[in-house]
Every structure is written in structure tokens, then in C-alpha cells.
Amino acid sequence: MGKRYFGTDGIRGLANGEQLTPELALKVGQAAGTHFLKGSHRHRVLIGKDTRLSGYMLEQALTAGFTSVGMDVVQVGPLPTPAIAMLTREMRADLGVMISASHNPYYDNGIKLFGPDGYKLSDADEAAIEALIAADVPRARDASVGRARRIDDARGRYIHAVKASFPDGARLDGLKVALDCAHGAAYRVAPEALWELGADLVTLGVEPNGLNINDQCGSTHPEKLAATVVASGAQIGIALDGDADRLILVDEQGRIVDGDQILALIACSFVRSGRLKGGAVVATVMSNLGLERYCASLGLALARTPVGDRHVLAEMRARGCNLGGEQSGHVILADHATTGDGLVAALQVLAVLVAGNRPASEVLNLFTPVPQLLRNVRFAGGKPLEDPRVKATIAHVEAELGSRGRLVVRPSGTEPLIRVMAEADDEALVARVVEDVCEAVRAAA
Structure with missing residues (x-):
């Protein structure tokens, strides 16, 4: 039940x-x-x-x-x-x-x-x-x-724990960071932690009024942060969501960087330093095929789970892995936290930046994403994924993609939406098969 x-x-x-x-x-x-x-x-x-x-x-x-x-x-x-x-x-x-x-x-x-x-x-x-x-x-x-x-x-206790995840003796002096806290839970702790480590901060989303959390800001709306990074000359932008368990980044050119590229960078850093455990990175079915191929180049498996950070964490614990996450920006670092932590994940990226003296656009571009398209179809009621027409369309698309790509169709866990995602090297094929499935769902709904 x-x-x-x-x-x-x-x-x-x-x-x-x-x-x-x-x-x-x-x-x-x-x-x-x-x-x-x-x-x-x-x-x-x-x-x-x-x-x-x-x-x-x-x-x-x-x-x-x-x-x-x-x-x-x-x-x-x-x-x-x-x-x-x-x-x-x-x-x-x-x-x-x-x-x-x-x-x-x-x-x-x-x-x-x-x-x-x-x-x-x-x-x-x-x-x-x-x-x-x-x-x-x-x-x-x-x-x-x-x-x-x-x-x-409590705030000071958490800041101390966050800073303990940063390499001993390292500092952020001279690094200009644009930080968007989404007018959410990290509006005080994130700026304080980064300031204490020496960063030169440009802050956004740090004036909550009870009504503006996630409102055209934060990890789900990083466009303003991207513009701020470019206008201010910041070397990187950090976007958290309302409860700060997600992280999306912006490089110095204003390019938005998702959780898959963040996982790739941290995996590479951990492999080189001998810190990667379990021989795998854990991600969900939504992570890009490009990440899977990049992990393979490092000699790692990409273990996939259903969507949701709790599924990622369960697989990490079962495999003994210390790195996992989601394309949406949940990054779980099991050596430091028991759930996704956007600020701790950001510090792992900043540590690579200051250690290598390389621009964010270089270190956060480790693989070329395979063309991927995600669309949401809203429905009023019922169970459209059980409709025979939808099942038949999904089966046809999966057969057409074969080993060339992937199709993921799933209901949202929080809204009356069916999420349809496909990826393959052929971008036109991706667009067509996603539309075919969406049309079938709309007809059933």
C-alpha cells in the first residue's frame, strides 16, 4: 500500500x-x-x-x-x-x-x-x-x-563543520565569488562561511521576507546570477536553493553548470587524490550519458538509481561510495554529510580552483553532454502511464533508440506531472521521440 x-x-x-x-x-x-x-x-x-x-x-x-x-x-x-x-x-x-x-x-x-x-x-x-x-x-x-x-x-556549529570539509591550510583569498542564496535557509551561513575562508563576495538572494524564497533566484533560476558573474568580474558563481541542499554553478563566462559537471569534477579530484571510495559515482537515471562515459574514462562505474537523493544515498551506502548526486544539483559527499549539501559541494569545487589556478570554464567542462531533452506534461488525474497507448509509444521509442540512447518516463514525486526525458547523440531524434511520448501522455490525460 x-x-x-x-x-x-x-x-x-x-x-x-x-x-x-x-x-x-x-x-x-x-x-x-x-x-x-x-x-x-x-x-x-x-x-x-x-x-x-x-x-x-x-x-x-x-x-x-x-x-x-x-x-x-x-x-x-x-x-x-x-x-x-x-x-x-x-x-x-x-x-x-x-x-x-x-x-x-x-x-x-x-x-x-x-x-x-x-x-x-x-x-x-x-x-x-x-x-x-x-x-x-x-x-x-x-x-x-x-x-x-x-x-x-547552531549557525556557528554548522559553519565550523562546513569549513572543516575544506582542505587544511587552504584559503580563498583573491577569489571573487558571486553567491545566490535564493533568499532561503543559507542566507546567513553561506556568506559567513565563504567570508571566513577569505573569499571576495558579491551576494544575491540574502534578504528573505517570507515570500521571496526561490523567486527568480537560486539554483532553479540562475540567470540573474550568471549576469552578475559577468558584470562583476567574478571568477565563479554559486547558486543554492531554498534549503541549500542543491548546488548549481556559473563559470566566469556566465555559463550555467549543472550537477553532472560538478560530479565529474569532484570525481576527478577524488580519483587523483585517492579519496574516491567504492569504485563508482552514484547518480540517477536523469544524469547525462556524457557523465557515464566520463566516469568510464576514469575507470569508474556510474551506478544509476531512481530520482531522489534518498535513493542515491541508499545506493552509496550499499556500495560503500562517498560521492553521488543528481543532475539537479544534489551532491552528496558521504565523508562530510548524510544528505546533499550545496555549500560543502561548492567548497570542493573552489578547492580545485584555488589549487590549480585555472578558470572555472576549464575545470567545469570535463565532458561534452549528450543531447538531452526533458519535458513535463501536466495531467488532471488518473494514471496516464498505465494507458495502453502510452505504454505502446514508450515501447516503440525504446526500440527505436536501442543502444544509441536512453528514454526515462516517470511521474513527478511532488506535482501532477509526467516527466519525459530522452538522450542520444542524434539531437533531432531526441526531439522527435520526446514529442511522441508527450503527445501520447497528453492524449491519455
Whole structure:
């Protein structure tokens, strides 16, 4: 049976809409708190958020839920998702919560949960919590009711951890960096960390007002950053998303660089320094065939997973790999984090720049991408991928591509969209087969 609330990355939806309400957040707090009330110690949950207006509402509702079942709550305010994962583990919390809808607009929000080890919850844990949401959980009484407090030094703890991922003794003096924080969770920690390492900063997206997160800025809209890099003479541009677990780069010429090229650069750096583990880089089915070919030139496999950083991380752990990610910019460096961390990934790239004294346009152009086209088809309801006409079209296209390319057709995990992606060396063929599949989906929807 599928889960009702949890999707590919926690619970997400329109804040105060049909599902993601304060009432649901209260029940999630009670259910998750009850599930993690194990042992006789005083239990603790850590709650962070990004800068969305609705974060205040959901934070208080979750706090009420957790304290009502006997969990103490530590609120840390706006911090990146990877910071919450790290602090959950370091503060010996039983559970971590990040209130964020990542790269979505401000009117959406979400609830991401981390276990005491700092990793996102398993499907089994999520299913157990969903069952408790529907049940009447026992509430704490008298002195067992939880307390809530806010701590002020969480930002500094995360900055220290981020800087520890940068090579010992290295600095960013003389490097001009344009930084776009998407008016999101990293609006303070990212500039502070880079400034402390010596970078000359030009900042964008560092004035959140609750409504402007990801609004024509950040990793999903890097065009303004690209223009700023060129106009300011910056040597590189860094774009994070609303919760700073994604990274997109811009080279000094204003060219936008996606997660595949970032993975290629870090893989090359790790291979040369003997740091690459597991003999492979883990990526999703959406990563470009050019990345796969480049990894092969390094003697590495490219292990592919379904879309979603939790699938990437699961495969990394199974294979003993320390590098994985997504074309969209999630980059997981298992030696430093338990989830994607845009700032830590950016520092690996900056380390290569300062060590080699080469321009970003050179170090971030390690392979030529195979022509790839992605289109989204919105549907009103039903299951268009189960339609016989769609199945037949997909089968025909896969046969036509054969070994010359790839086709990936999948439903979005967060929106009513069917995503259609194809790639092959023949660009005209790619455009035609994508349109054929999209037309079949539109007819079925």
C-alpha cells in the first residue's frame, strides 16, 4: 500500500491547503515523537526551517505535537537541511525535523524527518508514523510533558563543520565569488562561511521576507546570477536553493553548470587524490550519458538509481561510495554529510580552483553532454502511464533508440506531472521521440 502523506522527500504541499495544515503538523509531531520514544532517557527533537512565511505556523504546530507526547524540542531557526541532519546527530537528538519545500515557491512547504543518525527516515519508519497519525497516541501527563527552547549557536556549529570539509591550510583569498542564496535557509551561513575562508563576495538572494524564497533566484533560476558573474568580474558563481541542499554553478563566462559537471569534477579530484571510495559515482537515471562515459574514462562505474537523493544515498551506502548526486544539483559527499549539501559541494569545487589556478570554464567542462531533452506534461488525474497507448509509444521509442540512447518516463514525486526525458547523440531524434511520448501522455490525460 502506498503512503498517504510521505512522498519522495518527506511531506510536501500547499501550506494551509487541503493537506499540509497546522492540524496535520500537530499529528505528525505526535506520531513521529511517539515512534521515536525509545529508551528511558529524556527525549529530544531538533527543529529547523527555511525562510517561508508558513514556517512559523508549522514550527509551532510541530512543537505542540512533540511536547504533547513528552519530547523536548530544540528550535534552531533558519538553517540548511544538511545542517539539521548534522546537528541532529551531534546533539544526540532522537529525531530531526526540517520545515522546507526545498526549491518550490514560498506558498508550498514541507516536513522532512531525520533519524538520530542524521539520515532521512526509511520507508518502514515513514509507514509506521503514518499509521500513528491515524491513531490516538497516548499523551504525556504532568511532569512528562516536553519543554521547548531555542538555541543561538547552531549557525556557528554548522559553519565550523562546513569549513572543516575544506582542505587544511587552504584559503580563498583573491577569489571573487558571486553567491545566490535564493533568499532561503543559507542566507546567513553561506556568506559567513565563504567570508571566513577569505573569499571576495558579491551576494544575491540574502534578504528573505517570507515570500521571496526561490523567486527568480537560486539554483532553479540562475540567470540573474550568471549576469552578475559577468558584470562583476567574478571568477565563479554559486547558486543554492531554498534549503541549500542543491548546488548549481556559473563559470566566469556566465555559463550555467549543472550537477553532472560538478560530479565529474569532484570525481576527478577524488580519483587523483585517492579519496574516491567504492569504485563508482552514484547518480540517477536523469544524469547525462556524457557523465557515464566520463566516469568510464576514469575507470569508474556510474551506478544509476531512481530520482531522489534518498535513493542515491541508499545506493552509496550499499556500495560503500562517498560521492553521488543528481543532475539537479544534489551532491552528496558521504565523508562530510548524510544528505546533499550545496555549500560543502561548492567548497570542493573552489578547492580545485584555488589549487590549480585555472578558470572555472576549464575545470567545469570535463565532458561534452549528450543531447538531452526533458519535458513535463501536466495531467488532471488518473494514471496516464498505465494507458495502453502510452505504454505502446514508450515501447516503440525504446526500440527505436536501442543502444544509441536512453528514454526515462516517470511521474513527478511532488506535482501532477509526467516527466519525459530522452538522450542520444542524434539531437533531432531526441526531439522527435520526446514529442511522441508527450503527445501520447497528453492524449491519455
